[in-house]
Amino acid sequence: MPGDNSKEWEKYEETIDKFIQIIAKNMNLYGITSSVGRLYGVLYFSDQPMTLDDMRDALEMSKTxxxxGVxxxxxxxxxxxxYKKGIRKDLYQSEEDWYKSFTSLFGNRWRKHTESNIEETEETIEELEELYEKTSDEELRNKIQHDMDRLIYAKNYYTWLMKFIRVIESGEIFNYIPKNE
Structure with missing residues (x-):
């Protein structure tokens, strides 16, 4: 920190640290721990790529x-x-394009869950169909049919959601909602 302006540098660091905490908190919405969110924030505001040792020192966390987190x-x-000439240790830098990061993060997270939901829905429908064929209880058959209609609706929704995820992952979303640059 330059001598005469140390208070201003302190204020600057406090302000950036506060924003890094906001990043960490927001990343929690996507299932990312706040410590990993802070790591991203530190890398984002770093003017140079960082080694694991640099990150450890900045965040006072273990190298492991x-x-x-990296x-x-x-x-x-x-x-x-x-890569930086003359440095043997692994260096890392943040992805500066938050739109790209969001589409990747959103797509990965939602795709896994949605694919799982489709699979579970199909299995449930299959089991209910088997039970429907076996039972002679008319009340149960009506209940199964009603619930299968609900499950088909759910499956249609998840199928639509997969289309939405593809629009996000492909970047096509920006044709409908342009980036603010």
Missing amino acids: SMST RALSDMRMVEPT
């Missing part, structure tokens, strides 16, 4: 935690490895 962010395409 940093490694796990791997998670890398899997979500929010952090990428980079």
Whole structure:
């Protein structure tokens, strides 16, 4: 920190730290722990790529935690490895395009859950169809039919949701809702 302006530098760091906490809190909405969110925030505001040691020092967390966090962010395409001549350690930098990060993160998270929901819906329909064929209880058959109609509705919804996810993942969403740049 430059000498005469140390209070201003402190204020600057406090302001950025506050925003990093907001990033961490918001990333929690996507199932990302706040420590990984803070890691992303630190990388985002870093002017240079960082090593795991740099991250550990900045966040006062273990190198193992940093490694796990970087791997998670890398899997979500929010952090990428980079290279700098003369530095042997692995370096990482944040993905600067938040639109790209969101579409990747949203797509990955929602796709897994939606595919699982479709599969569960199909299995439930199959089991109910078998029970429907076996039972002679008319009241139960009516109940099964009513519930199968609900399940077909649910499956149609999940199928639609998969189309929506594809629109997001492909970037086609920006044809309908342009980026603010």
